Amino acid sequence: MAAGPPSNNRAQSKLFEPLKIADGKITLKHRVVLAPLTRNRGTPLNPDSTFEHPNRVWVPNDLIVEYYAQRATDGGLLISEAVPPSLEGNGMPGVPGLFVPEQIAGWKKVTDAVHAKGGFIYAQLWHSGRVNVPQMTGTPILAPSSIPWEDPDETFSYPIPHTDTRVRIADYPPTAMSTAQIRSTIEDYCAAARAAVGEAGFDGVEVHGANGYLPEHFLSSNSNRRTDAYGGATVEGRCRFPLELMAALADAVGQENVAIRLSPFGLFNQARGDQRLETWSHLCRELRRALPRLSYVSFIEPRFEQLLAAGEKDRFLASWGLADVDLAPFRAIFSGGGDSDGSAARPTPFFSAGGFNDTNAWGVLERTGYDALLFGRWFTSNPDLVERLRHGWPLRPYDRSRFYGPFEDNAVGYVDYPFYKEGDVSIPAKA
Numbered sequence: 001m002a003a004g005p006p007s008n009n010r011a012q013s014k015l016f017e018p019l020k021i022a023d024g025k026i027t028l029k030h031r032v033v034l035a036p037l038t039r040n041r042g043t044p045l046n047p048d049s050t051f052e053h054p055n056r057v058w059v060p061n062d063l064i065v066e067y068y069a070q071r072a073t074d075g076g077l078l079i080s081e082a083v084p085p086s087l088e089g090n091g092m093p094g095v096p097g098l099f100v101p102e103q104i105a106g107w108k109k110v111t112d113a114v115h116a117k118g119g120f121i122y123a124q125l126w127h128s129g130r131v132n133v134p135q136m137t138g139t140p141i142l143a144p145s146s147i148p149w150e151d152p153d154e155t156f157s158y159p160i161p162h163t164d165t166r167v168r169i170a171d172y173p174p175t176a177m178s179t180a181q182i183r184s185t186i187e188d189y190c191a192a193a194r195a196a197v198g199e200a201g202f203d204g205v206e207v208h209g210a211n212g213y214l215p216e217h218f219l220s221s222n223s224n225r226r227t228d229a230y231g232g233a234t235v236e237g238r239c240r241f242p243l244e245l246m247a248a249l250a251d252a253v254g255q256e257n258v259a260i261r262l263s264p265f266g267l268f269n270q271a272r273g274d275q276r277l278e279t280w281s282h283l284c285r286e287l288r289r290a291l292p293r294l295s296y297v298s299f300i301e302p303r304f305e306q307l308l309a310a311g312e313k314d315r316f317l318a319s320w321g322l323a324d325v326d327l328a329p330f331r332a333i334f335s336g337g338g339d340s341d342g343s344a345a346r347p348t349p350f351f352s353a354g355g356f357n358d359t360n361a362w363g364v365l366e367r368t369g370y371d372a373l374l375f376g377r378w379f380t381s382n383p384d385l386v387e388r389l390r391h392g393w394p395l396r397p398y399d400r401s402r403f404y405g406p407f408e409d410n411a412v413g414y415v416d417y418p419f420y421k422e423g424d425v426s427i428p429a430k431a
Contacts (some may be wrong), residue, residue, distance in 0.1 A: 002399075004181075004330055007362050009147055010127070010188040010362070010389065010390060010391070010392055013241070013365075014031065014034055014102060014213065014361075014365040014366050015026070015030060015031050015360060015361065015362075015365060015373065015389065016030045016032075016390060016429065017029070017030075017031065018030075018075075018349075019031050019349065019371055020349075021077070021295050021296050021349045022203070022204060022256045022257060022295040022347075023255075023256035023293040023294075023295070023346070024346065025256055026203060026295075027075070028075050028076065028077050028120070028372070029046065029073075029074060029075025030073070030075060030386060030390075031078060031365065031371065031372035031373060031391060032076065032372075032373065032375060032385065033076075033077045033078070033079065033351060033372050033373065033375070034071050034076075034077070034078040034079055034374070034375065034376075034379050035079060035353050035374035035376035035379065035380070035382075036079040036080060036082055036124040036206070036208070037081055037376050037380065037403075038081045038082050038092065038095060038404065039067070039081055039380075039404065039405060039414060040092055040093060040094030040095060040404050040405035040406050040407050041060040041061070041063055041064055041067070041094055041406065041410045041414060042058030042059055042060060042061065042064065042094045042095060042096035043058060043060075044057070044096060045057040045058065045059055045100065045102055047340050049161065049162070050162065050202040050390060051162040051163065054138075054148060054161035054162060055099065055161070056087060056090070056136075056137060057087065057102075058093070058094055058095055058096045058097070058105070058190060059096050059100075059102045059103050059105075059106045059320060060096045060106030060110055061105050061106065061108065061384065061422040062104065062109075063107045063410055063411060063414065063415060064096065064106070064110060065110050065113050066113075066415045067112060067414055067415050068080075068110050068113060068114055068121065069110075069113035069116075069300050070383035070415060071119060071379060071383050071385070072113070072114040072117040072118075072119035072121075073117065073118070073119055073386050074117060074119065074171075075118060075119070075120075076118075076386060077112060077120045077121070077122070077372075078118045078119060078120070078121040078122070079122050079124050079206055079298075079374070080121060080122065080123045080124050080202075081095070081096075081108075081123075081124065082095065082124050082125075082126030082208050083095070083096065083097055083098050083107075083123050083125055083126060083192070083196075084097040084098075084125075084126055084128070085097065085098060085099060085125050085126075085127065085188045085189045085192030085193075086099050086101070086127070086185070086188040086190065086192075086288045087099065087137055087138070087139060087156070088127075088137050088139040088140070088141075088142060088175070089126065089127035089128055089129075089185075089188065089214070090128065090136070090137060091126075091131055091132045091213075092128075092135065092136075092158060093129025093136075093406055094382075094406040095157055096277055096404050097192075097196075098123065098125070098151075098192040098195050098196055098200065099188070099191070099192060101291065102329055103197050104200045104313035106294075107196070107200040107201070108199065108200045108201050111202055111203075111336045112201060115201070118272075120203045120204060121202055121203060121294075122203055122204045122205060122206050122259065123196040123200070123202040123204075123205050123206070124206045124207075124210060124261070125152070125189055125192055125193065125196075125206070125207055126206050126208040126213060127185065127188075127189070127206055127208075127214035127215075128212030128213055128214065129141075129142065129174070129213050130142075130143035130174040130214075130217055130223060130317070131151070131169075131212060131213060132156075132174075132219075133156045133169060133172045134172055135156075135161070135167060136156070136158070139329075140174075141172060141173075141175060142174060142175055142177050142178065142181060142185065142214075143174035143175070143176065143177065143214070143223065144177060144217050144218050144223060144224040144225075144226055144230065144241070145174075145219050145223065145224055145225045145226055145232070146174055146175060146176040147173065147174070147222075147225065148170045148173040148222055149168075149169040149170040149270070150170075150270050150272075151169075151170065151270075152170045152279050153168060153170075154166065154168065154169055154170070154407075155167060155168055155169065156168075156169055158169070161273065161344045176226070179228070181211060182230065182241065182347060183246075185214075186244060186245050186247035186248050186294065187248075188246070189207070189245060189249060190248050190249060190251075190252040190253075192205075192252045192356070193205045193252050193257075193258070193282050194248050194252055194253060195356065196253075196261055197253045197257055198253075198301075202249070203250075203257070204253075204256075204257040204258065204259060204295050205249065205253065205257065205258055205259070206258075206259040206260065206261055206298065207242070207245065207249065207259070207260040207261065208261055209242055209259070209260045209261055209262050209263050209287050209350065210261045210263035210266060210269045210300055211263055211266060211269060211271075211300075212266065212267075212268045212269025212271040212332045213269065214243065215241060215242040216263070216266075216271055217267060218232075218238055218239075218240070218241040218242060219238050219239065219273065219279055219280070219283065220232075220238070220272065220273030221233075221238065221272075221273040221274050221275065222270070222271075222272040222273050223270070223273070224238055224273075226280045226418055227269075234280070235278050235279050235282045237339045238273075239279065239282055239283045239286060240421075242260070242283060243283065243286050243287065243290070245288060246258065246260060246287060246290075246291060246294075247291070250291050250294075255267075255291045255293045255294055255295075256293045256294070257293070257295060258286070258293055258294055258295060259294060259295040259296045259297060259298060260294070260297055260298070261297075261299075261300075262280060262283075262284075262297070262298070262299055262300070262330075263300040264276055264277070264279075264280035264299070264302070264330070265300075265301070265302040265322065266300060266305065267305055267313070267316060268305065274320075276322065277322065277325070277329070280325065280330065281329060281330070281333065284297075284330050284333045284334065285333055288333050288336070288348065290336055292336070292345035292348070293345060293410070294348050295349070296333075296348060296349035296350070296351055296355065296371070296372075297330075297334055297348055297349070297350055297423045298351040298352075298374065299327050299330060299351065299352050299353070299361055300352075300354055301327065301352060301353065301354025301355070302322070302325050302326060302327070303354070304318060304353070304354030304355050307399070326372075327368070328368070331350050331368065331369055331370065333428050334347060334348040335347045335350075335369070336348070349372065350369070350370050350371050350372075351370065351371065351372045351373070351374055352364070352368070352373055352374065353373070353374035353375075353376065354368045354371075356373050356374070356375055357378055357395070358378070358388070358389055358392075358395055361375075361389070369416055377398045377400075377403075378395055378398060379398060379419075380398045380402075380403065380413075380414075381395070381396045381398035381399070381413075381417045382395050382396050382417065382420075383417055383419060384419045384420055387420065388420055391418045391423065394420075394424055396417055396418070396420075396424070399413050401413075402414065
């Protein structure tokens with residue numbers, strides 16, 4: 001991989017300028033942010049798991065503490081892996097949540113280690129929604145509507161516990177959430193947020209509203225066919241759940257401690273809703289109006305897609321009449337310039353993610369008006385990514401086969417990547 005601009009240009013990059021988030025409460029010393037990355041390295045709470053009584057709860061361990069501490073920098077921001085706020089929200093094994101005391105205590109060790117290096121860390125709260133099967137959670141699978149998975153042959157990404165058997169997702173349609181279940185789920189999020197900020201030591205929380213999980217299920221017309229006030233027939237109905245969720249979280253821990261991640265043009269997990277620009281623009285306008293002091297908002301670039309090549313994604317965007325779309329309309333909303341009430345609230349910091357590396361990140365903040373960039377895959381294999389970018393040091397390749405555990409040897413491809421030393425050279429990443 002090419003090294004990017006000369007080191008003198010790097011030193012002048014906006015990536016290494018300070019940034020205030022959390023309504024001015026936190027000052028970051030640089031704008032290279034660890035993206036939320038699920039790694040599935042948690043320890044089973046029940047070590048005596050059996051087929052009849054499988055473990056369904058995982059806790060942070062010393063390996064996870066080491067992983068985040070390695071990537072912490074003075075004045076840098078880390079976003080945690082996706083953290084389920086409840087048992088029914090957890091869509092994968094090995095993922096440590098925030099709903100039992102052991103998890104809270106484990107995460108406190110993580111945040112203490114990050115803070116010891118002068119860093120900041122937010123917990124990303126994640127509910128898998130319809131991207132799940134009851135064998136995983138032992139609970140009903142909740143979603144806006146009871147719509148089976150569109151692909152009748154696609155299997156859940158992990159086998160049934162203690163077997164090699166994979167089940168078809170379409171065989172287990174989700175339960176359409178009642179109004180009471182919607183309220184209960186929002187309270188689960190709030191309880192997790194209070195635990196995160198009040199007990200576990202996180203500096204804030206980020207709602208995972210992207211990538212085809214529960215909030216986006218409500219936002220997407222193909223997965224939300226309700227006919228009540230949360231219904232998928234109108235923009236206002238589709239946006240109601242995420243707006244109520246964000247308002248409740250702001251009441252629970254303060255809006256300056258709350259953020260959200262969005263993927264307005266994503267296709268992951270069968271997100272195929274229409275009116276993308278209209279729906280997410282309405283959501284953003286209402287967020288800005290109701291919660292002008294949000295810590296930050298985080299977006300995924302329109303042309304980035306986890307499983308599709310850029311050309312394939314471009315064809316999707318063109319088919320929707322969005323061939324030239326970018327994030328500028330959303331950036332404008334959160335700039336505060338169009339606030340209808342004329343308030344003097346500061347602009348909401350605006351983050352972007354989408355395949356950034358040491359060749360394409362330069363000049364992005366200056367050109368777009370974004371406030372920070374999130375880095376994911378390259379942060380897995382370069383715990384010192386910030387300094388590698390700052391000094392033009394070559395990046396060590398990542399290994400996609402080690403992204404998602406659990407493994408017998410969880411440390412491999414997780415905490416065993418060395419920090420840079422003189423003479424290291426870059427080699428291509430494994431696909």
